[in-house]
Amino acid sequence: MLVLGIETSCDETAVAVVQDGVTIRSNVIGSQIEQHRPYGGVVPEIAARAHLELLVPVLDRALAGAGVGYPDLDGVAVTVGPGLVGALLVGVAAAKSLALACDVPLIGVNHLEGHVCATQLASGSLPVPMAALIVSGGHTSLVLLRADGRLQTLGATIDDAAGEAFDKVARVLGLPYPGGPEIDRLAREGDPAAIAFPRALLHDGSWDFSLSGLKSAVVRELRRRQAAGVATWAPDVAASFQEALVEVQVAKTVDAARATGVDTVTVVGGVAANSRLRAAMAAACEAAGLRLLLPPAALCTDNGAMIAAAGHNRLVAGERTALDVAADPNLGLAPLPLPPLERSRT
Amino acid sequence: MLVLALETSTAQSGVALANDAGVLAAATLGAQRGRAHAEFLAPAIAFCLARAGAGIPDLTAVAVGLGPGLYTGMRVGIATAATLAAARGLPAVGIASLDLLAFPVRHARRMVCATVDARRGELFWAFYRPSPGGVQQVTEHRVGPVGKLAGELSALGEDVLCVGDGAVAHRAALESAGADVGAGATDHPTAQALAELALPRLRRGEGGPPGSLRPVYLRRPDARINPPAPILVTVPPGGGEGNR
Known part of the structure; x- marks a missing residue:
């Protein structure tokens, strides 16, 4: 067919x-x-x-x-x-x-x-049941593909999508659009622990996300440093921002998989091409005994x-x-x- | 020759199926049901084909209204026509909505100003002069506020018939400028007029590939360039185009 x-x-x-x-x-x-x-x-x-x-x-x-x-x-x-x-x-x-x-x-x-x-194209069949993190410029959702084939939304962003946050922070750093690949590249030269950005809703018990506050925190911190005359190394900003975002996405995805009793997890959407998200999700899934399916970026x-x-x-x-x-x-x-x-x- | 004509560039949507002898079947969705182009169009095509006892394989050409008008409606019509032409390998003809408004009043024996409501207090318009068998466009397609059109009408100093939903929406201003405003059947471009105008062009071999169907927007998209926030950061050499 x-x-x-x-x-x-x-x-x-x-x-x-x-x-x-x-x-x-x-x-x-x-x-x-x-x-x-x-x-x-x-x-x-x-x-x-x-x-x-x-x-x-x-x-x-x-x-x-x-x-x-x-x-x-x-x-x-x-x-x-x-x-x-x-x-x-x-x-x-x-x-x-x-x-x-x-x-x-x-x-x-x-x-x-x-x-x-x-995942069906990447694996040859659609694995059920499975928890899926869908992260892109327009969407940030955690969904459950149930054993009966039904898709159920577990959580979603209550404001900006993850890709939007990447674009906005990239703009602040003077990087071109789209911001995802640019931040990803810059972050490799930076220290993810350099600046402690907020991890929104990390422990709120829901599977929802909030990303507009993180973007504002980046802008606020940069303005504060500028006013104080403190030099800011852009790769540290990129790495710290990316780490804050990724940490919440990974923690909620693994938590949702555990809570719903599935043993397979996937990450899809444009932001799934982010190298830090892929690495962190792989490590967390391995530690939790979950199978991670990562379709190729294309x-x-x-x-x-x-x-x-x-x-x-x-x-x-x-x-x-x-x-x-x-x-x-x-x-x-x-x-x-x-x-x-x-x-x-x- | 069996041509399928699609006109969805204003609040009214229309489909007509015509051969050399005339229109075989037509379907119209009134302007009061406006902006339902996307839901209406494909079922209306199926309806017209069925009523005419024809099928998709019988079609020999596709015609579509190119606007100016409602951008979404224009795109629905052109995407439908272009895809159909591509899939069936058919020649395609696109005709401006303003031409379609002027053509049915070709017997008016005076200058015709075809208008389409462009919202935001503006109109799309062009002037036409009756000529044997049709109308001759005498000005380019324009977009602007009603005052600009009223000025053109006054300057012309000629008896002008204004047609189209733009003129209806701004009737008072145009009548003050000395023009007559037609009403009723002349408010919207029709698929029947499109088919009538497209058939001779197709017979002359003027049909083109689907890629030749280009919408007439007359306006640039609304978009603002967001300047980057001026925050100083240090970027590594060669690491993007950041502000250093």
Whole structure:
């Protein structure tokens, strides 16, 4: 079964062709980073315009890369939310048109469910049950993929997403957008214990996150030092900020895995490419006897293959999305059917 | 020739299916149900095909309204048209919404000013002169406050018929400038007018690849450059572009 996946919820115009929910035949991402860089973040109207411009070239390249034609497709999957509404609508309109043109079923996918399904592409099957930390520029959520295949939100950020915090701190340090890779690189030369930044909600007993206070603490500390005439070594700021953020993310993820009784953990989303988060999560999971699945960075960031994989699972379970579906910028999680691969083993 | 025409660049959405003999089927979602373009469009295409007893494989071309108008609506129409054209290998034609407003009043025997409400107290507009079989665009597409258009109308010193939801929203100002404002059927660009205008172009072989369908925004995106906070830090040599 060949499913084409379309993802346009934020600033990546992504289309992929995935076979049987696990084999990536092509995975094309049209990046808009250069267009948003001058603004230090994603500008919704610029994103929507760029999606429309990139749509057909990315579609063409995804099909050519997979070595298939439009008539070979068996289904079209598309992110219907959550995300930027103007951006989502370009992908949703394209997916509906493609479903009509090729006379194949349409399946709408939740972006977060797509992220979790990156593990299916990396591991060959969707491991259940599992705790997943989804960290990106738009999301910071801890979700449980239950044994019955349902996705359940355990906690989420109550203010900024982790990627947002990276971008904001990078801006303060005079680093270019996107800030994640820049902070990651700079932090390697710094001392993570140099400045004690707050660990918000670390011991509050919830699995929620708060990141706006951390960003403000960085700005406050830098201003205080500037006023006091104290020189500040930027790598120390980057390393200390990153350590504060990572420590909370790791502690809550491991705690959630223990509390829900799962033995497998994954980290997905753009921030999952952060080297300190990967290392700290690996060490904590090993100490706690948990299996950690870390999909390659290319599958962690927004891509069409994860949407195709999630769509495949739902199509195989007999689900279809009507052609009048709307994009939903605030879409919540709905039950995720178990993929047949895993089901046949249990 | 069987052309599918999609026009979703204002609060009204429309789909029409037409051949050389005329429109076979059409569906319209009124402006009162505005901004539901995305939900309406694909089912409306299926409806028109079914009513005309045709299928997707029977289509020979796609036409779409390019705006100016509601950006989201424009993008839904163009993404739908471009994807369909790409998937079926069909030629595509894009026509501006203002042309579609002027064309149905080509028998007015006077200058026509086509307008689309641009929100924020502004309009999109262009002037057209009736010509044999259609209209001739005589000014470029513009965006601006109603006062600017009123000034152009006064300066013209000619009998002008204004059509479109922009003129309806600013009726008083345009009438004070001496123009007539049409009403009712001329408020929104229609898919039927699009099909009528697209067919001769397609017959002349003027259809292009899907990538040739480019929206007419007339405005730059709203975006502010956030200056970095001026905090002095020391960065290692070659370590990014930080303020040293």
